[in-house]
Amino acid sequence: MKFTITYFTLFFTFCFSFSQSYSGAESVEYDPINDRWLVSNGNRIISDDGQGNLSFFGTGTTSYGLEVMGNTAFGIQGSNIIGYDLTSEQQVTIASISGASFLNGMTSDGVDTVYVTDFSQGRIHKIDFSIFASPVITQIVSNTQNTPNGILYDGDNNRLIYTSWGSNAQIKQVDLSNNQVSTIITTSLGNIDGIDDDAAGNYYVSSWTPDRITKYDSNFQNPQIVTTPSLNSPADIGINQTTGIMGIPMGNSVVFVDLGVLSFEEFESNAFNFIIAPNPIDASSEIIFSNLNYKPTAIELLDISGRVIQLISSDVDSGNNISLKTINQASGVYFIRVSNDLSSATKKVIIK
Template identity: 80%
Template sequence: MKLTIISFVLLFTFSFSFSQSYSNAESVEYDPLHDRWLVSNGNRIISDDGQGSLSFFGTGTTSYGLEVMGNTAFGIQGSNIVGFDLTTELQVTIATVSGASFLNGMTNDGVNTIYVTDFSQGKIHKIDFSNFASPVVTQIVANTQNTPNGILFDGDNNRLIYTSWNGNAQIKQVDLSNNQVSTIITTSLGSIDGIDDDAQGDFYVSSWSPDRITKYDSNFQNPETVTTPSLSNPADIGINQATGIMGIPMGSSVIFVDLGVLSVEEFNTNEFNFTVSPNPIDTTSKINVFNLNSESIKIELLSVSGKVVQTISNQIDLGNSSISLKNMNQASGIYFIRASNKLGVTTKKVIIK
C-alpha cells in the first residue's frame, strides 16, 4: 500500500539543561484538569506546561507507561502500578502484578480500569481500581503472540489494540468480550512503540525503524506518514483529543505537533488562507484573511499547549478581510492563531511582544 506523505506543523521542540530536564522521556499524557503534559522520565514524572517550563510531579518514581484516568496519574514502578492524585501529587493507590517481568505500555477505560502489557512475558493484565485500597489484578491474555509494547483501549469496538516490537511488526487486538487475540494488520514497520487515537477515530503509531509516526484510518487502512523533524526513537505518544496536539517523547526531549495542520497542497483545496503581519505582533499587526468559499471562518488564539485563550473573530465570510490585533490583551510569549471552518483548519505561530 502506497504511503501518502502529509505534512504536519511542529509546534515546539524543547531541550533543557537545568535540573528538571529530560534524560529518559518514555511516555507522555495530557492532564486536562491542570492543562499540562505529564511525562515519565526514567524514574520521575515531569510536568511540562508545553511552553518550556518543567517541574517534578510529586516525589514518586515511575518508568515506562503513564496514564491519566479521572483525577489520578498512574505510572509503573517495577511490578507495581502506582496512582498519584493529580491535584495533591501524592500517592493514593498501588497494585502489584505478581510475577511481572517488564511492565511497559498502559491504557485505561476512562472509568476505573487500567490495562498493562508485560513486554518480556507476552502478557496483558487488567487492574480494577474501583477501590483504591484494594485494587484487583487479573491476567486477561497469557500469550500475546509477540512482544507487546504500546496499548490502547478502543471502547467503541470493545477491544484493546496493542503494538509489537519485531520487524514487519503486527498490530493486534484483544476482544474484551472473550479476551481472544487476533491480528489487525502486519505492517512494514519495525519496533513499534506507542499507539494513540484522535477525536476523528484515526490511529497513530510510533516506530523506531524507521523513526516515524504513521497514521491509519479507523479500519487500519491507508497509512500516511506524519512528517515531523528530527525524530529519534519516538516512544509512547499521547494525544490531546480536544486540540489535536500530539506529544512525542524521545529520551532527552519531548516535541509537540499539531495534527490538524495539513500541508499547503492539501490546505489549498479548502480555499481559504490567512497571513499575520507584522509578526512579532505589535499595535500595527493585522490578520489578513482570504476566503474563497461560502463557509464562514472562525479565528482563535491558542497557547502553546493548545488551549484557546481568546476568540479573535467568530465569523469571517466570503471575500478578503482584515482584522486589527492592536487590542490583544495577552502576556508576552509564543502563541498560535488558528483559522477553521467545516472544510479545514490551519494554524500559524505568532509572538506577542
C-alpha cells in the same frame, strides 16, 4: 490520496524540544484537569506545560508507561502500578503484579480499569481500581505470542489494541468479550512503540525503524506518514484529543506537534519492489530491484528479533543490483530490510 498543508509558521508555535531537561523521556500523557503534560522521565514524573516550563510532579516515580484516568495519574514502577492524585500529586493507590517482568504500556477505560502490557512475558493484565484500597488484578492474556508494547483502549469496539516489537511488526487486538487475541495488520514497520488515537478515530503509531509516526484510518487502512520533525526512537506517544496536539517522547527530548497543521505523505508500501536470488543465500546472491520508486538509503540485515546486525549498503542507485557476498552469518532465518525516510520493505532470507 496525498495532500500537503503549509504549516511552518504554526508548526514552530507548537513544537518544542527540551534536550537540556529530559534524560529518559518514555511516555507522555495529557492531564486535562490541570492543562499540562505528564512525562515519565527515568525514575521521575515531570510536569510540562508545553511552553518549556518543567517541574517535578510531586515525588511521583515511574519508569515506563503513564495513564491519566479521572483525577488520577497511574505510573509503572517495576512490578507496581502506582496511582497519584492529580491535584495533590500524592500517592493514593498501588497494585503489585506478582511475577511481572517488564511492565511497559498502559491504557484505561477512563472510568476505573487500567490495562498494562508485560513486554518480556507477552502478557496483558487488567487492574480494577474501583476501590483504591484493594485493586483487583486479572491476567487477561497469558501469551500474546510476541512482545507487546504500547496499548490503547477502544471502547467503541470493546477491544484493546496493542503494538509489538520486531521486524514487520504487527498491530493486534484483544476482544474484551472473550479476551481472544487476533491480528489487525502486519506492517512493514520495525519496532512499534506507542499508539494513540485522535478525536476523528484515526490511529497513530510510533516506530523505531524507520523513526517516524504513521497514521492509519479507523479501519487501519490507508497508512500515511506524519511529517514530524526529525525523530530518534520515538516512544509512547500521547494525544490531546481536544486540541489535536501530540506529545512525542524521545529519551533526551520531548516534542509537541499540532496534527492539524502538519502534512501527511502517502505511505508507499510497495515503494521497494525487489527479489533476493538465490535464496537460501550464498556468495552469488543479489538483491534485484524492479520499479524502484524511491532511492533506498539503507539496506540492512536483521536477526529474527528485528535487531540490525549488519549494514549491507547505504548507497543505492536506481536499477543497480546489490551483492550479498559480504554477509557472513551463522545458519538460520534472517530478514533483509530496504528503507529510506518514507518507506521500507522487508523480506525473509535463509542462510544454510
